[in-house]
Structure formats: structure tokens, C-alpha cells
Amino acid sequence: MKSSSFLPGDRVVLPPYGVGVVCGTCQRPISGETQAYYQVEFANTSSRAFVPVQSPQGAGLRAALTxxxxxxxxxxxxxxxxxxxxxxxxxxxxxxxxxxxxxxxxxxxxxxxxxxxxxxxxxxxxxxxxxxxxxxxxxxxxxxxxxxxxxxxxxxxxxxxxxxxxxx
Missing domain, CATH: 1.20.58.1290 (CarD-like, C-terminal domain)
Structure with missing residues (x-):
């Protein structure tokens, strides 16, 4: 399995949502500070998740099997x-x-x-x-x-x- 640095197009798993695709990163303001997040989209749904770039493993994000x-x-x-x-x-x-x-x-x-x-x-x-x-x-x-x-x-x-x- 790959490391925790993801690129657009990478297949990832985010429990409990399942397999998704990293669509890119975005900046979002949280408590007055702007932080970078991976934007993960899930097939056949309109669901989207934002996972901190600094600690994706903290949210459980991992590379999908290849x-x-x-x-x-x-x-x-x-x-x-x-x-x-x-x-x-x-x-x-x-x-x-x-x-x-x-x-x-x-x-x-x-x-x-x-x-x-x-x-x-x-x-x-x-x-x-x-x-x-x-x-x-x-x-x-x-x-x-x-x-x-x-x-x-x-x-x-x-x-x-x-x-x-x-x-x-």
C-alpha cells in the first residue's frame, strides 16, 4: 500500500465511507487559520469528504489496494x-x-x-x-x-x- 501523500486521481479508502477518489486539494478556513484538505469523492453518490493533508491517517484515509x-x-x-x-x-x-x-x-x-x-x-x-x-x-x-x-x-x-x- 502507498504512503499517505495523495495525488488527484488516487483511489483511497476512508472508513466508513469506502473507496473514493482524490479529486485534488483545497484550502478551507478553520478557526481563523487556512488549512489544506484532500477532497475525496465517492462513486455513485454526491458524497464528498475533506481530509486534512497534514494528517490523513488521523481520519483513517489510506491508499486503496492496487x-x-x-x-x-x-x-x-x-x-x-x-x-x-x-x-x-x-x-x-x-x-x-x-x-x-x-x-x-x-x-x-x-x-x-x-x-x-x-x-x-x-x-x-x-x-x-x-x-x-x-x-x-x-x-x-x-x-x-x-x-x-x-x-x-x-x-x-x-x-x-x-x-x-x-x-x-
Whole structure:
């Protein structure tokens, strides 16, 4: 993944909004001082975010995955170890919500694999199923627009994972 300096046209991720594109920078007055902000626009919406140029990581802004990241992501999806999620619902829900909010693609991949395992073994309760679907959507959104073979394999894997059913 790239550093935290962005140029117009760069694909970025801003949790919880998802994947957007840096359209440029602008100056905005805040408390009497003019500060520089990245202007991020999100596809298929009129949403726009302004993220401080001095500390984009403070807002959670990061570079979106590129085709170079796809082999690692696919490997994580295919070979992820178990994620030790709490069995108690409230503790599990908190941990899952943290992972979804952070939107780290490799943590999302690990969460997806764990929930997929649970789904195949015994089916998922509604809230876990919603979390499973949200993790898949976040990964699909980040991979969309990447057209190399490995990205297509990631997309196929995610589609297959969602459509699997319980063995019981």
C-alpha cells in the first residue's frame, strides 16, 4: 500500500465511507487559520469528504489496494488462519464492529474467512450474517475496478463465499 501523500486521481479508502477518489486539494478556513484538505469523492453518490493533508491517517484515509496487492489478499482469503472471535455474542459483536470500522483489507479477509467457516459448519445467525456480508462488500468495493487476473480471482472467491450454504 502507498504512503499517505495523495495525488488527484488516487483511489483511497476512508472508513466508513469506502473507496473514493482524490479529486485534488483545497484550502478551507478553520478557526481563523487556512488549512489544506484532500477532497475525496465517492462513486455513485454526491458524497464528498475533506481530509486534512497534514494528517490523513488521523481520519483513517489510506491508499486503496492496487493490482500489486491482489496476490497477498487472495492468499489471505485462501489460507487465512482462524480468527479467535469471542463466542459470547456481545463481545464478538464489538470485535467484529471494530474490524469492519477499521476496514483494513487483510483483517477483513481474515474475518470473512472465519465467518465463512462458521457459515459452512453451522450457518450464521442474522447479525453475524450481516457482518459477513458487510465484510465481503467492503472487500468487493476495494477490488472493483482492478482488472488483472488475480483481482478477478478475488472477486470470484468473494462471490462463492457468499453463496455457500451450511453443510448441516
Amino acid at each position: 493490482t500489486a496487492d491482489m496476490p497477498n489478499l487472495l492468499d489471505c482469503l485462501q489460507n487465512s488462519g482462524a480468527l479467535n472471535l469471542p463466542r459470547q455474542w456481545s463481545a464478538r459483536h464489538r470485535r467484529v464492529a471494530e474490524i469492519l470500522a477499521a476496514a483494513d483489507p487483510y483483517e477483513l479477509a481474515t474475518l470473512t474467512c472465519e465467518l465463512r467457516r462458521w457459515n459452512v459448519q453451522r450457518g450464521l445467525p442474522d447479525l453475524d450474517r450481516q457482518a459477513f456480508r458487510q465484510a465481503i462488500r467492503l472487500l468487493e468495493q476495494e477490488v472493483s475496478g482492478l482488472e488483472d487476473e488475480c483481482a478477478l480471482n478475488v472477486q470470484q472467491f468473494l462471490g462463492h463465499a457468499w453463496n455457500e450454504t451450511s453443510q448441516s
